[in-house]
Amino acid sequence: MSTAAFGLPVGRPMLATARLLRPALASAARRRPAGGWAATMSGAADAPSVTPSCVPCEGIGSAMDPKDVRAAAAARIPTWTVAPDGRSLSRTHTTTSFTAGMDWFNAIAVVAEAEGHHPDLSLRDWNTAEVRLSTHALNPPGVSENDFIVAERIEALPVQLKAPRQAKQSAQ
Numbered sequence: 001m002s003t004a005a006f007g008l009p010v011g012r013p014m015l016a017t018a019r020l021l022r023p024a025l026a027s028a029a030r031r032r033p034a035g036g037w038a039a040t041m042s043g044a045a046d047a048p049s050v051t052p053s054c055v056p057c058e059g060i061g062s063a064m065d066p067k068d069v070r071a072a073a074a075a076r077i078p079t080w081t082v083a084p085d086g087r088s089l090s091r092t093h094t095t096t097s098f099t100a101g102m103d104w105f106n107a108i109a110v111v112a113e114a115e116g117h118h119p120d121l122s123l124r125d126w127n128t129a130e131v132r133l134s135t136h137a138l139n140p141p142g143v144s145e146n147d148f149i150v151a152e153r154i155e156a157l158p159v160q161l162k163a164p165r166q167a168k169q170s171a172q
């Protein structure tokens with residue numbers, strides 16, 4: 001039997017293989033959760049449904065002026081940080097564990113996919129989780145209303161935060 005580069009049978013055997021796989025593939029398709037496999041893998045299958053509010057990034061045109069970004073952030077997402085150049089928004093959490101950081105990221109991913117607008121994610125030093133938003137389709141990239149919409153939805157998500165270190169009680 002001749003084989004293709006990937007060791008798969010080619011020609012007639014491949015059709016036979018396809019016939020063998022068809023029932024299994026059909027069964028998997030029936031089992032696919034409504035929220036999609038990604039939602040299941042992330043454990044966010046029961047995440048609240050997100051009605052998209054973002055507009056397509058490609059049609060936005062230009063970035064918001066940095067001073068408008070700072071004013072809107074102070075009003076709408078006061079716990080977030082505006083980059084010094086005004087071209088991105090970020091939020092950093094110290095989570096209880098590495099998996100808590102990943103759980104937060106997976107919940108963020110469900111929102112981002114629903115909105116069609118995606119942050120940059122960074123999980124450093126095992127439990128420092130950072131999310132950064134900017135609109136890449138702008139030239140140059142910068143902040144748009146889409147970033148604020150997603151930031152507000154992210155801010156509403158649950159996240160397991162490491163308890164702040166208690167200040168040492170001075171000896172009485």
Ligand SMILES: C[C@H](O)[C@H](O)[C@H]1CNC2=NC(N)=NC(=O)C2=N1
Binds near residue numbers: 116
């Ligand atoms: C085709 C696709 O919808 C676009 O590329 C979207 C995807 N997600 C995005 N996310 C962000 N942050 N900026 C974008 O410009 C962007 N564009």
